[in-house]
Amino acid sequence: MKAEAEVEPLRWLAEQLQLLKQSGPEAIPGYLRNVRLDLYKRAKRIILDMGR
Amino acid sequence: MTFLLAFFITLIVCIILVPLVTGLGKFFCLFAIVQECEAHVFLLFGRVIGVIDDPGLHLLAFKIGPHALLIRFFGAVRRVDLRLDQEYLRSEPVNSEEGTPMGIGVWYEMRVGSPADYLFRNTDPRGSLRANVRNATVRCLSNMPLQNLLEDRHKMSRRVREEVSPKSEAWGFHLGSVYIRKVHFRDDQMIHQIEQKVVNRLRQVTSAIRQQGANQVAIIKSGAERTAAAEFAHAAAVRPYLVGKAIQEIAMDKEILEAVFQILETEKMLDGDVDLALVPRESLFARLLATQGAALGAAPAPQ
Numbered sequence: 001m002k003a004e005a006e007v008e009p010l011r012w013l014a015e016q017l018q019l020l021k022q023s024g025p026e027a028i029p030g031y032l033r034n035v036r037l038d039l040y041k042r043a044k045r046i047i048l049d050m051g052r
Numbered sequence: 053m054t055f056l057l058a059f060f061i062t063l064i065v066c067i068i069l070v071p072l073v074t075g076l077g078k079f080f081c082l083f084a085i086v087q088e089c090e091a092h093v094f095l096l097f098g099r100v101i102g103v104i105d106d107p108g109l110h111l112l113a114f115k116i117g118p119h120a121l122l123i124r125f126f127g128a129v130r131r132v133d134l135r136l137d138q139e140y141l142r143s144e145p146v147n148s149e150e151g152t153p154m155g156i157g158v159w160y161e162m163r164v165g166s167p168a169d170y171l172f173r174n175t176d177p178r179g180s181l182r183a184n185v186r187n188a189t190v191r192c193l194s195n196m197p198l199q200n201l202l203e204d205r206h207k208m209s210r211r212v213r214e215e216v217s218p219k220s221e222a223w224g225f226h227l228g229s230v231y232i233r234k235v236h237f238r239d240d241q242m243i244h245q246i247e248q249k250v251v252n253r254l255r256q257v258t259s260a261i262r263q264q265g266a267n268q269v270a271i272i273k274s275g276a277e278r279t280a281a282a283e284f285a286h287a288a289a290v291r292p293y294l295v296g297k298a299i300q301e302i303a304m305d306k307e308i309l310e311a312v313f314q315i316l317e318t319e320k321m322l323d324g325d326v327d328l329a330l331v332p333r334e335s336l337f338a339r340l341l342a343t344q345g346a347a348l349g350a351a352p353a354p355q
Contacts, residue, residue, distance in 0.1 A: 002287045014309075044329060045329035046329070047335065
C-alpha cells in the first residue's frame with residue numbers, strides 16, 4: 001500500500017507532463033524553468049557569470 | 053303579559069322551593085347521596101340500622117325502612133372514608149439468627165372493609181393496626197438467618213401480611229400489600245466494618261479488572277504489532293517492483309522522465325535543510341567545484 005501510494009504521484013505527474021507536452025514543444029522546458037525559480041528564494045549564495 | 057307573570061312566579065318559586073325541599077329531605081334523612089369510596093353508617097337508638105357504601109342517590113325509606121325518618125331525632129349518620137391509605141414503620145428492631153441487630157422498614161396499605169366495625173369495635177383502629185404490624189414484624193422476622201433477612205424480602209412481606217391480616221379484619225380494616233422496604237444494620241461499628249470490607253473487596257475487584265484489561269490490551273497490541281510488522285515487510289518487499297515498474301512506464305518518453313525527475317529534485321532541494329548556491333553551468337567556478345568534489349549543495353542555474 002505504501003509503495004503504491006508512493007508510485008501514484010509519479011504516475012499523475014507523468015500524465016500531467018504528457019498532457020503538457022501535447023500543448024507544444026516549449027511547454028515542458030518553460031515549466032521546468034518556472035519550477036526552478038523557487039531555488040532563487042532559497043539560495044544562500046548566487047554566483048552570476050557577468051561575462052554571459 | 054299573563055304568561056310572563058306566570059313565568060317569573062314559577063321561576064322564583066323554583067329557585068326558593070327546590071333548595072328548600074332538598075334541604076328538608078336531607079335534614080330528615082329522606083334520601084342520602086353517597087360519594088365514591090365513602091360509606092354512610094346510620095344509627096338509631098344507639099344501634100347500627102344500615103350501612104350504604106354504594107355511590108349514588110339512595111332513598112332511605114326504601115333502603116333502610118320507614119324508621120329512617122327518625123334518624124335525625126334519635127340517631128346519627130357517620131361518614132367513613134373507604135379510600136386506600138398507607139403507612140410506613142421505620143427501623144423495627146429484630147435480631148437475626150446469628151444475633152445481628154437489624155432494623156426493618158415496613159410499608160403497608162389498608163382500607164376500611166367494614167365501616168361499622170371500624171367505627172365501633174376499636175377506639176383507635178389505626179393505632180392497633182400499627183402496633184399489630186410492628187409486633188408481627190418483630191415476631192415473624194426475628195431469628196431469621198441473616199442471609200434470608202437481606203435477600204428474601206418477598207417471603208418476609210408475605211409472612212407479616214399473613215400474621216396481621218386476620219386481626220385487622222376484626223377491626224374493620226382490609227389489609228392490602230405489605231412490603232419490607234428496608235433492611236439495615238443497627239450497630240454502628242458493624243456498619244463501619246461492613247463498609248470497610250465492601251471497600252476492600254471493591255478495590256480487589258477493580259484491581260483484578262484493571263489487570264485483566266491490561267492483559268487483554270497487551271495481547272491485542274502484540275497481535276496488531278505482529279500483523280503490522282508482516283504488512284510492513286511485505287510492503288518493503290514489493291516497493292522496488294512497484295516503483296521500478298512505474299518509472300519504466302514513465303520512461304517510455306525520455307523527455308517526460310527527465311522532466312519528472314527534475315521537478316522532484318527541485319522539490320527535494322526546496323524542502324531540504326541545505327545551503328544552496330546557484331552557479332552558472334558553464335562558469336569556471338562550476339568547473340572548479342566539479343573537479344574538487346566540494347561538499348557544497350549546487351544546483352544548475354536556470355536556463
